[in-house]
Amino acid sequence: xxxxxxNGSIAKAGTPxxxxxxxxxxxxxxxxxxxxxxxxxxxxxxTDCSGCVLVPGMFDxxxxxxxxxEEDKETIVTCGEAALHGGVTGVVLMPxxxxxxxxxxxxxxxxxxxxxxxxxxxxxxxxLTKGRGGEELAGFSGMVSRGVPMLTxxxxxxxxxxxxxxxxxxxxxFDVLVTSFCDTPSLTKCGVINEGQxxxxxxxxxxxxxxxxxxxxxxxSLARYTKARLHIQQVSTKHGIDAIAVAKAEGVNVxxxxxxxxxxxxxxxxxxxxxxxxxNPPLRASEDCEALVEGLRNGxxxxxxxxxAPHTQFEKSADFASAPFGATGLETAVLALYDRFIRSGDxxxxxxxxxxxxxxxxxxxxxxxxxxxxxxxDFFVFDPSAGTTITAEYLTTKSPVTPFLGKTFSGAxxxxxxxxx
Amino acid sequence: MNDLQPxxxxxxxxxxxxxxxxxVLENAVPFKQLFQRSVKKVPTLRGKTVLNLFYEPSTRTxxxxxxxxxxxxxxxxxxxxxxxxxVKGESLLDTIETLQAxxxxxxxxxxxxxxxxGIVAKHTRASVINAGDGYHAHPTQALLDSMTFREVFPDYxxxxxxxxxxxxxxxxxxxxxxxxxxxxxxxAVMGPGSLVPAGRHDFMTRLSSWEEVFDWKPDxxxxxxxxxERQEGQFFPSIGEYHRMYGMNxxxxxxxxxxxxxxxxxxxxxxxxxxTDEAMRYEKSLISTQVENGIAVRMAVLHWLxxxxxxx
Numbered sequence: 001x002x003x004x005x006x007n008g009s010i011a012k013a014g015t016p017x018x019x020x021x022x023x024x025x026x027x028x029x030x031x032x033x034x035x036x037x038x039x040x041x042x043x044x045x046x047t048d049c050s051g052c053v054l055v056p057g058m059f060d061x062x063x064x065x066x067x068x069x070e071e072d073k074e075t076i077v078t079c080g081e082a083a084l085h086g087g088v089t090g091v092v093l094m095p096x097x098x099x100x101x102x103x104x105x106x107x108x109x110x111x112x113x114x115x116x117x118x119x120x121x122x123x124x125x126x127x128l129t130k131g132r133g134g135e136e137l138a139g140f141s142g143m144v145s146r147g148v149p150m151l152t153x154x155x156x157x158x159x160x161x162x163x164x165x166x167x168x169x170x171x172x173x174f175d176v177l178v179t180s181f182c183d184t185p186s187l188t189k190c191g192v193i194n195e196g197q198x199x200x201x202x203x204x205x206x207x208x209x210x211x212x213x214x215x216x217x218x219x220x221s222l223a224r225y226t227k228a229r230l231h232i233q234q235v236s237t238k239h240g241i242d243a244i245a246v247a248k249a250e251g252v253n254v255x256x257x258x259x260x261x262x263x264x265x266x267x268x269x270x271x272x273x274x275x276x277x278x279x280n281p282p283l284r285a286s287e288d289c290e291a292l293v294e295g296l297r298n299g300x301x302x303x304x305x306x307x308x309a310p311h312t313q314f315e316k317s318a319d320f321a322s323a324p325f326g327a328t329g330l331e332t333a334v335l336a337l338y339d340r341f342i343r344s345g346d347x348x349x350x351x352x353x354x355x356x357x358x359x360x361x362x363x364x365x366x367x368x369x370x371x372x373x374x375x376x377x378d379f380f381v382f383d384p385s386a387g388t389t390i391t392a393e394y395l396t397t398k399s400p401v402t403p404f405l406g407k408t409f410s411g412a413x414x415x416x417x418x419x420x421x
Numbered sequence: 422m423n424d425l426q427p428x429x430x431x432x433x434x435x436x437x438x439x440x441x442x443x444x445v446l447e448n449a450v451p452f453k454q455l456f457q458r459s460v461k462k463v464p465t466l467r468g469k470t471v472l473n474l475f476y477e478p479s480t481r482t483x484x485x486x487x488x489x490x491x492x493x494x495x496x497x498x499x500x501x502x503x504x505x506x507x508v509k510g511e512s513l514l515d516t517i518e519t520l521q522a523x524x525x526x527x528x529x530x531x532x533x534x535x536x537x538x539g540i541v542a543k544h545t546r547a548s549v550i551n552a553g554d555g556y557h558a559h560p561t562q563a564l565l566d567s568m569t570f571r572e573v574f575p576d577y578x579x580x581x582x583x584x585x586x587x588x589x590x591x592x593x594x595x596x597x598x599x600x601x602x603x604x605x606x607x608x609a610v611m612g613p614g615s616l617v618p619a620g621r622h623d624f625m626t627r628l629s630s631w632e633e634v635f636d637w638k639p640d641x642x643x644x645x646x647x648x649x650e651r652q653e654g655q656f657f658p659s660i661g662e663y664h665r666m667y668g669m670n671x672x673x674x675x676x677x678x679x680x681x682x683x684x685x686x687x688x689x690x691x692x693x694x695x696x697t698d699e700a701m702r703y704e705k706s707l708i709s710t711q712v713e714n715g716i717a718v719r720m721a722v723l724h725w726l727x728x729x730x731x732x733x
Contacts, residue, residue: 190653197621201435203558204535318514319513322513
């Protein structure tokens with residue numbers, strides 16, 4: 001049925017304050033008219049969007065859907081539903097499933113599941129090395145022919161600088177994005193929390209910020225040398241951002257992402273061993289957190305990516321050191337970012353649209369989506385006057401493990417308007 | 422003293438008020454006096470059960486709790502679970518289920534992972550006493566250290582204690598320094614740079630050698646046990662070098678004598694590493710007093726904590 005969204009405002013990149021407008025979506029799912037005043041005709045469903053913001057669908061570069069292999073944590077279907085619930089209309093799936101996605105056939109098998117689910121585009125990333133083992137190159141051409149948006153060993157750095165150099169050189173001619181998870185395992189060792197005052201007080205082994213910073217330096221040097229295009233995942237450190245800013249100024253072809261968790265939380269929030277706050281990279285100090293927000297504002301950080309990493313409640317109820325790393329993020333990202341930054345005026349809707357919708361799509365070679373005549377309807381309706389309490393019932397993901405469980409955010413996602421095809 | 426809120430668990434020192442600390446330490450004194458009598462038992466916990474649950478080998482702490490519970494007339498069950506028989510982490514919730522079924526009133530727990538006593542405490546009606554969790558906390562050790570220090574320094578505020586050794590991996594250093602700091606005792610730390618992380622001890626003076634320690638004029642020196650092997654790698658070149666640089670030897674003992682400083686150690690000691698045989702016989706060593714006070718303090722803790730009443 002055709003639908004008319006009345007009196008909403010459209011968020012877009014480049015303009016901090018959304019403009020008020022009516023949006024008419026035809027039977028075909030296309031936006032047929034955008035105008036200050038549109039009359040509803042016969043058989044048109046009218047949605048009153050007074051006070052609401054219509055926001056282009058988000059695109060998340062970093063999602064673990066856990067299928068195949070760990071369907072008790074999440075599936076393609078529950079992950080896609082969670083994305084839609086959180087205003088996200090496209091994702092990149094990490095290849096650290098079981099088996100790891102390191103061949104064209106495996107990429108195809110996941111894309112078949114995605115097509116069957118029929119929810120949103122979910123692009124399967126491939127591994128850089130076979131089985132994420134960090135020893136041999138995975139079969140790039142097969143994966144590229146099946147449409148992988150990027151190659152990454154997902155949560156594992158390629159241990160050998162030489163091997164990563166070969167990956168970058170080899171990937172150049174395929175024009176596929178090499179993506180690094182930056183960490184120095186010989187420094188991180190068994191660290192489970194940022195090394196600092198909090199790790200000391202809690203008596204937990206710490207992973208120092210330099211673990212990430214050294215790895216970022218290494219990978220930036222390799223990208224500079226090989227002239228490859230590089231994407232750095234989950235930047236969490238001040239000096240890491242500084243190094244990326246310098247490399248960008250020098251013309252190194254690099255992009256990077258940050259998660260809402262690292263923008264909003266620090267290691268102090270772990271409190272009494274809250275395992276929902278056990279993330280990789282770990283939540284850092286407040287100086288790092290401030291530098292990340294500044295990096296987002298000044299454009300050093302290109303993209304927001306949730307690192308949606310579901311685990312079962314049972315796994316997360318272990319002691320802090322034994323519990324797995326990761327928490328879900330698809331359904332809380334927009335809410336948390338609005339509540340903390342947009343509502344308070346730290347930045348406008350334009351930054352969210354740029355960093356969580358336009359830039360991530362561009363990084364993987366997709367066209368940005370916009371709420372404009374002739375475009376496919378791909379947006380969500382956000383009501384700033386409502387509130388949302390994050391409970392297990394609210395969440396669609398299989399995993400209720402989020403640092404924000406029990407928290408009430410200002411604003412609510414009323415619906416996501418999107419259909420595949 | 423009477424307006425103390427009842428407390429179920431003893432998990433760390435941070436969360437204790439000075440009143441609670443005072444209450445435990447004052448109660449420990451009459452318990453200690455009991456030890457001079459021929460009958461050392463009191464009937465306080467008759468009919469109650471204490472479960473000693475040790476995931477890490479420990480003869481001292483485990484027997485100290487056992488003796489304390491026996492002297493309170495409680496029934497004690499000892500459980501030592503070797504780490505290798507435990508599937509890491511995963512079995513914790515199952516273990517808690519089992520513990521619930523045993524209907525213990527007090528659970529004394531030592532675990533290699535920080536935070537485990539807190540998890541157990543949340544899931545059981547029993548009072549949980551942390552007997553050491555990872556590098557995190559060892560609150561009864563801190564209480565017995567404070568009791569021992571107060572016996573020789575009734576006016577303890579403003580006195581000085583230098584803690585020497587592996588600060589990084591020591592739950593004793595964390596808990597004892599936190600307690601001393603709450604009581605106004607001045608603190609310093611000294612040890613290998615790789616084991617005394619910079620910027621973590623805002624209330625402690627960082628000293629870098631025995632010379633600096635003695636110049637600081639401590640009233641007591643608290644030696645920590647050196648772990649000879651660590652999974653995370655090497656932190657100092659050799660035991661010999663550690664002993665030469667940071668151990669308590671004859672020459673340093675002379676300086677201790679000149680200063681009139683007391684010597685403390687949480688035990689068990691590595692003779693020839695952090696301390697020589699000779700230093701063990703130092704007339705101002707408080708090491709065996711610490712052991713004795715450990716029983717009194719643990720009795721006072723059992724007396725103080727209140728398990729939740731059992732639901733029918």
